[in-house]
Amino acid sequence: MSDAVFDRIRSEINANPVMLYMKGDAMFPQCGFSARVVQILSHMKVPFQTANVLEDAGLRDGIKAFSNWPTIPQLYVKGELVGGCDIVTEMYQSGELESLLAEHGVVPASASASASA
Amino acid sequence: MMGLTPTGREQRLRAAIEQHFQPQSLVIEDESARHAGHAGVRESGAAGGETHYAMLVVSEAFAGLGRVQRSRLVHEALDSEFRSGLHALSLTLRTPQEAAGIR
Numbered sequence: 001m002s003d004a005v006f007d008r009i010r011s012e013i014n015a016n017p018v019m020l021y022m023k024g025d026a027m028f029p030q031c032g033f034s035a036r037v038v039q040i041l042s043h044m045k046v047p048f049q050t051a052n053v054l055e056d057a058g059l060r061d062g063i064k065a066f067s068n069w070p071t072i073p074q075l076y077v078k079g080e081l082v083g084g085c086d087i088v089t090e091m092y093q094s095g096e097l098e099s100l101l102a103e104h105g106v107v108p109a110s111a112s113a114s115a116s117a
Numbered sequence: 118m119m120g121l122t123p124t125g126r127e128q129r130l131r132a133a134i135e136q137h138f139q140p141q142s143l144v145i146e147d148e149s150a151r152h153a154g155h156a157g158v159r160e161s162g163a164a165g166g167e168t169h170y171a172m173l174v175v176s177e178a179f180a181g182l183g184r185v186q187r188s189r190l191v192h193e194a195l196d197s198e199f200r201s202g203l204h205a206l207s208l209t210l211r212t213p214q215e216a217a218g219i220r
Contacts (some may be wrong), residue, residue, distance in 0.1 A: 032152075068192075069188075069194050070199040070206075
């Protein structure tokens with residue numbers, strides 16, 4: 001695995017408090033599991049960034065190796081892997097996801113003064 | 118791999134989980150048919166199914182571990198399956214104590 005891919009991932013998960021590696025993008029997810037995580041984050045009005053692994057085979061393999069996690073989507077909060085679709089769904093339902101985001105100072109877009117529709 | 122029976126993957130998943138986790142409860146569902154034809158399935162060359170599974174595992178082995186750690190243990194136990202076309206695995210991992218709390 002090339003260092004360049006790991007460097008890219010490291011810089012993305014550090015630059016973006018909520019970073020989602022997925023198939024497709026937030027507007028057009030290409031997989032039901034990716035779509036569900038997008039739906040949850042959107043519903044929570046959390047600002048997040050996505051990277052489409054289908055556009056980059058190096059990234060697709062790279063993200064699995066980087067995190068030692070064999071499936072996509074993968075959600076990172078403040079540089080830490082939170083999990084894939086199952087874990088995100090469970091944590092959303094239990095309220096843990098909201099707590100985790102709040103702990104890390106990630107607030108809903110509606111709570112931000114500069115938010116716009 | 119040739120010559121796998123239609124339930125070959127499921128049997129291997131079951132055997133690996135039983136060996137690694139001595140589960141109190143284990144439910145495996147083959148959801149491949151619901152995902153047939155989508156991009157990841159086609160390119161894995163596993164158009165015949167055995168790509169998408171959902172699994173409930175209740176085991177003492179998960180005690181004291183967080184969600185990511187529990188999933189990692191299962192991923193590790195099933196590493197060869199991921200390398201041979203297992204594309205998606207939906208996991209619900211509970212300790213017997215937690216499972217008892219589920220209605």
